[in-house]
Amino acid sequence: MSHGPIKSGGVTLINATGSDDPADNPVGYTEQLRLAALRRYGILDTPQESQFDHLVELAVRVFDSPMAQISFVDEDRQWFKANHGLPFSEAPRSESFCSVAIVQDDVMVIPDTTQHEHFRSYPTVLGEPYIRFYAGAPLVTPEGQKLGTFCILGTEPREFSDQEQALLASFADMTMAELKLRQALHDLSHLAMNDTLTGLPNRVQFRQQLTEACRRADITGEKVVVGLLDLDRFKPINETFGHAEGDGLLAAVARRLQEATATSDVVARMGGDEFVLLLTDIRSVADIAVVTQRLKDTFTQPFLVSNQEVFVHWSLGFSVYPDDALELDALLSHADAAMDRVKRAGGGHAAFQRQEDEQTDLPVERLTALHRALERHELQLYFQPVVHAATQAVVAHEALLRWIRPAGIVSPLDFILLAETSGLIVPIGRWVLRQAVDAVKTRRVKRVSVNVSALEIRQPDFVEHLRWVLAESRVEPRRLLLELTESSLLEPRFAAVLHDVHTLGVRTALDDFGTGYNSLVVLASLPVQVVKIDRSFTAPIGKDTPAGKRALEVVRGIVTLANAFDLPSVAEGIETPEQAQLLRTVGCAYFQGYLFGRPEPLSLSADPSNHLPDRSLRVRGTAGG
Known part of the structure; x- marks a missing residue:
């Protein structure tokens, strides 16, 4: 084998030496870096994808060539x-024109x-096929690694x-732009x-x-066991050592949970602690006891937190499918109800939830009260501002439902699910829609968003x-x-409904973007016109x-994706000026969060400062907006 460059016909062919020392073998070392970059894109041996096929078909027509390839x-x-x-x-690489083209600086042409x-x-x-002509342009990463070529060939x-x-x-x-977008979408899907x-499943x-x-x-007739585990008294750890150390502790807890469970089991993080x-593969209660003992x-x-020993205690509640x-x-x-019982008992042990406890999940008193909430005028809309990222001017408001009982405010987490499971969400939702639209009619807000x-x-x-x-x-x-x-956007029968809504001129937003596996499908196939980035992504920023740095990169990818579909993005949960500044740098168009205003009821008088400029929150497929 030749160990130096081979020059022939204006084309330099480079072969690596057999040394493993980068100092002795810079070409071989560069090849290692190139192959590592190729692996990072995860493109090899993947199925056909239309965006790449279209580029090749276009090249065949543009160059009037019988053959064209995207080659790695x-x-x-x-x-x-x-x-x-x-x-x-x-x-084989030894018979490849492209393996020579990737070591050239420019397009390689063999007349x-x-x-x-x-x-x-x-x-x-x-x-066959009797190739007489070749031209190949290297596919170069932003770091300068050449992964392959876009080539055309002739007879x-x-x-x-x-x-x-x-x-x-x-x-x-x-091709590289498509490849980078493909990788971003893949990373976004993984992060979602x-x-x-x-790093656990979410x-x-x-x-x-x-x-x-x-x-x-x-x-199989076997059981499936769900265990909900909550760390006891975790808040003081954050307050004592800071959120960075608290995050490190959560990551360490995740590793221990994985170590204590079988490889066939799943450990996921629901949020917070x-x-x-x-x-x-559970056959009896004894099998569960083995797991809890390992935990x-x-x-x-x-x-070890800030060089101090910290003992972590937890409360764990189980439920069993299908029992x-x-x-x-x-x-x-x-499982949540069982865990709550454990916490009330002092924590540190596991309990089961049985069918006879079901009435604790749907209290008769609260359901009856919710039936009467509208007629008793206990439901009220609060409005939270949405601001323009660059100017911080208020451009819209989101209508948020509150239930204010004589005993105090009931958390939406407690009554929205109750309203949905009982069917009361339909009359309540229609009341919310009318109240929100009335706020626009009376010029207390100029634009409003409503959750459906x-x-x-x-x-x-x-x-x-x-x-x-x-x-x-x-x-x-x-x-x-x-x-x-x-979940509502992806039901097939809803596609026609959403198109009818779009025909009315009403806009739709994909709420909590990134938390669902098929969010990309929604953007591509349905008339969604605004993307709202879930607070679970913005909170660590x-x-x-x-975690904070990764979260910022996730949001950067979401914004890039939204921009590719010509959609404005609204970042939720913004609480600090630092978050706002960082999110501005990645291109978020609009913000929503406590930094700019908490949800509050509106006054009866119009507030011109709340009016939304006609240019704001522009969306594809609409006039003005």
């Missing part, structure tokens, strides 16, 4: 991500392969002008399914895994009622924004911790 050069092979005209999907001392012996030159010798070379280089740039602090992924585990249990366990043993050892419940939400509610549940959209007259409210109030439809969660 692996350690010992050339693999085609997109291929037009060649009857194979990969080839006539039969006249080239190196290439004329290639099998594809001597036999006749051909000259290739400087203008054509520049155009081919543009195709390579477009995993907790940024601990709530969304856990629900998917729980659904699949219950489906398997229906076939709350974790959830999914135990499968107790694991936590007998202290954690306690068949529905996922009910199963989690039972899936149960409301399921009503056959949902669109008709929306049309009636707008007509009766004479409020411009573009002043109203409906916020919908991914501003902290000088790995």
Whole structure:
């Protein structure tokens, strides 16, 4: 083997030496870096993807060439991500034009392969498909690593002008742009399914895994156990040592939970200091006892926080499928109720939730009171401002429902689920819609967003009622924004409803973006016009911790994705000036959070300062806005 560059016909061929020492073998070391970069993109051996196929088909027409490929050069092979005209999907690297092209600085052109001392012996030159012409532009990462080429080939010798070379280089740039977007979408999908602090599955992924585990249990007849675990007295740790150390402790707790459970079990983080366990292959209570004992043993050892020993205690509540419940939400509610009993008893041990405890989840008194809440005028709308990121001018308000009983305010976390499970969310939701639109009509706000549940959209007259409210109030439809969660947007039958809403001129927003696995599908296929970034992504931002830095990069990816669809983004949960400044740097268009205003009831008089400029919150497919 030659150990130096081979020059032939204006093309330099470089072969690496056999040394492993980067000082002795800079070419070999560079190749290691290049292959590492290729692995990071995760592109090799992936299925066809239309965005790459379209680029190749376009190149065939533009260059009037019978063959074109997007080619990636692996350690010992050339693999085609997109291929037009060649009857194979990969080839040995030793017979690859592209493996030579990637060591060139510019587009490599071989006008006539039969006249080239190196290439004329290639099998594809001597036999089918009888390649006579080659031009390849390197696919270069931002760090300068060359992953492969965008190449065109022909069966006749051909000259290739400087203008054509520049155009081919543009195709390579477009390919890299698609590749970087693909990686961003993949990373975003991963981050949407995993907790940024601990790396554990998050709530969304856990629900998917729980659904699949219950489906398997229906076939095998085994049990599925859900365990909800909450750390006792965790708040003083944050207050004593700071949030950065508290985050480090949560990550250490996550590792211990994983160590104490079987590889077939799942440990997920629900948020805050709350974790959830999914135990499968359970045949008896004794199997669960083994797990709980391992957990107790694991936590007998202290954690080290700021060089101080800290002992962590927890409360754990279990529920069993199918014994306690068949529905996922009910199963989690039972485990939550069991955990609450443990906490009230002092914590530190596990308990089961049984069917006879079900009445604690749906108190008769509270349900009766909720039935009467409207007629007793106990429901009230609070409004939280949305501000322009650059100017901090108030541009809109979100309407938030509050239940104010004589004994005090009831948390929405306590009564919204109750309203949905009882069906009361439909009349309550219609009352909220009318009140919110009335706030626009009376000029107390100029634009308003309203949260809408899936149960409301399921009503056959949902669109008709929306049309009636707008007509009766004479409020411009573009002043109203409906916020919908991914679960409601993805039901196939809702697509027609959303298109009807869009036809009315009412805008729709994807609320809590990033927490669902199919958020990207929603953006691509449905008339969503605003993206709201969930507070779980923005909360860690501003902290000088790995979690804070990762969260900022996640939001950067979300904003990039939203911009690709020409959608404005609203970051929720902004509480500090540091968060606002960092989110401005990644391109968030609008902010919402305590830093700019807490939810409050509106006064009866109009407030011109609340008016939204016509240019604000622009959305695709609408006039003005």
